[in-house]
Amino acid sequence: MALKDIIERCTVLHEDMDFNAAKEWKAADPDRKVIGYLPVYVPEEIIHAAGMLPLGVFGGGEQLEVIHGDAYYQSYICRIPRSTIELGVTGRLDFVDGMLFPSICDVIRNLSGMWKMIQPEKFVAYFDVPQNYADGVGGEYYTKELEHLRDGFAELTGKPITNDAINQSIALYNQRRSLVREVYQFRSEYPWKALASEVYVLMRAGLVIPVEEHIAMMKEYLAAANEEDRPLRDACRVVINGSFCEQPPLNLVKTIEMAGCYIVDDDYLLGNRWLLEDLPTDGNALEVLASAFLHHSADTAAKYCAKKEEVGQFLLESVKNNKAEGVIFAAPSFCDPALLERPMLADRMTEHNVPHISFKYAENSGQMQPIREQAGTFADTLKLWS
Amino acid sequence: MNTEVIKEASMVMQKEMITRNYDALTSTEESGRKIASTFVPGNLNELIMSFGMLNNLPEINAIQNGMRKKSGPMIMDAERQGHSEDVCTYVKADIGQMSKGNIAPNGKPMPSPDLLLLSYTGCFTFMKWFELLRHEYGCETVMLHVPYTGDGVVTDNMRDYVVKQLKEDVIPALERVSGVKFDIDRLRENLRRSAAAEDNLVWVLESGKNVRSPIDAYFGGVYYLGPIFTAFRGTQEAVDYYRVLRGEIEKRIEQNLGPITPEGDMPEEKYRLVVEGPPNWTNFREFWKMFYDEGAVVVASTYTKVGGVYDLGFRHDPDNPIETMADYCLGCYTNRNLPTRVDMLANYVEEYQADGLLTNSIKSCNSFSAGQLMMMQEVEKRTGKPAAFIETDLVDPRYFSAANVKNRLESYFQMIEQKRAQSRVA
């Protein structure tokens, strides 16, 4: 498939607030079920092993007009919960059989309880992850939480979920993880070929289609993007940080690029590369997932950093590995995790002479002019100093 | 209204307790005692004390600074240092206090904590707050992750996880920092005293069920829960304080007196309210006056449950010292899921014969605020009593608009009157 066609399909999937692809998947077999989940991370392998489709519900973006959602939230709360509520109360998620609310912040945590009240007949679970990274403590707790989740899904589908089935899913998700890494690597090496806005919609598509399809799509994308003959621009290399939950409008990603920045790494859709390495496929699958979470998962503000010297290390490594010249801290307005963490990350960057700027956005931000100016000035400064 | 303020014995006692505690905190250089900083919800005061350590609660310092009108410049200082205007103002007041020489409310310099005991219970901000303090102080931090009760129940897995962390991380860290060996009997003694004080606290809070409530369970309530939510749970002083306080309230009931306010006894009880959310501290007196001037008494509140929901039956249990600490942390108000919080509120409205629910929505606090509007709708639906909300902040004076709050309160009281008139007709 030509690059243009792949990106077009991804864009349609990204903009479709009725989740038609997931609906079609479900309609093909009356036994099929769909589990929605919010950012940042849930173990999709278990949902997949239950024969269900994991569906990333990452807010309403710019597309969705929020009419009811505002009655549920005060003005000083970020946007993603209100657009998620909007999706719920307008019936767009009625076809979804269950919702998972991962542990990320108090807003999502409380939203899990709201959802229980809005859809009392549905499977709704808050999914906690450990902030203690010792195998015998956080690991054991997490493994049992995963068992609980697995049993909940088994009850929902009426079929037990075997260890083998989860291992098979892990194998499939290993493929996806490795392809996601490849795409990011490719973009880091050839950012003029792999535009950030395109990689963004490619990753975003993975939230709403079956993993098998996403794997095929990424393979096609890599082949097509490699063929693409695009001019190398005089842009600087930046890493985006702080955008792991409420997503920026696509226009914002484009604006940063147009302002003269190649995005060589980001934390937009961290869930699909949360586990940093391939997982073994022949062990106790839940223990394997737990261990990967504890010892080989991405760092983000929603996690506790046990040691002072480790704060910001993940970001710093990304800067180094991707030969970035600067960091753009772009966080949703009112986002506690990202905004509380930012001063520590900023200090760490300053310590290592990594220039940085910061701004806030909302998923429906329309005004790009200030961001274009800020990013443009940043790019000019970086060029001047490099 | 009697405007002569008579200080009750319990008030004098509490004032002395707080003064002594700040003096102990600011004289560790001479005494050699070690300090653990920790948060109000999920605080392990009995355990900290069993190591001979002192407990310093940054939220309480922020409140003290808020009430003394010192928090505004501190917050602005923190914002100038790069902290976002969007995040919890307790954190910024704390960081601002540090940059102003870290002066304790008694005017003396507050020493850096020897340990940051991060009880991560019911609020995400706690986690980053102590990471930020560690970033500044560089002192040892120990994390106690308390899982959120998303399904409204405490499971064995959650309890085991907390117990294990207490045994494997928290207690060893306290031993290391204090140089004192863990003594379970000392802990049990402290827990026994906690339970005794908790019994009387619950009695006091439930006295709001009397029609002609002898207490205000929000504005007065924050004073009543001071000792138990802070550095005194598990001390004999707290046991004595609650005994004396109970005696005073018993007398008020006998004499059919309403709550005591900064301007004396409240002459009349016109409206009985349940309040959800923390109070505003920068304009606390002014805020309270808007209620008592109108004859509005808060008969129950959820803020008085942030440091422990004792009225639903929990007591610290000296026979199961570690498990009871785990249960305590798991059960704090904001660690409970929203349906449970709605149940609590609806029950309060019914059991305390309230006229309705008022929410003080705090700009800083997602832990409380996210979901409050829906909680109000649910409580209204279930009780048939009107709900309303006002917006303020904890310690940021920029977000307290007296005129706005007053207007909203006035319309709320009118709404209650209309409801009453309707039910008289029906």
Ligand code: SF4
């Ligand atoms: S954007 Fe930030 S504050 Fe809002 S739900 Fe996501 S993590 Fe929480």
Ligand code: SF4
């Ligand atoms: S967010 Fe709320 S609960 Fe958390 S520290 Fe701030 S005021 Fe306290």
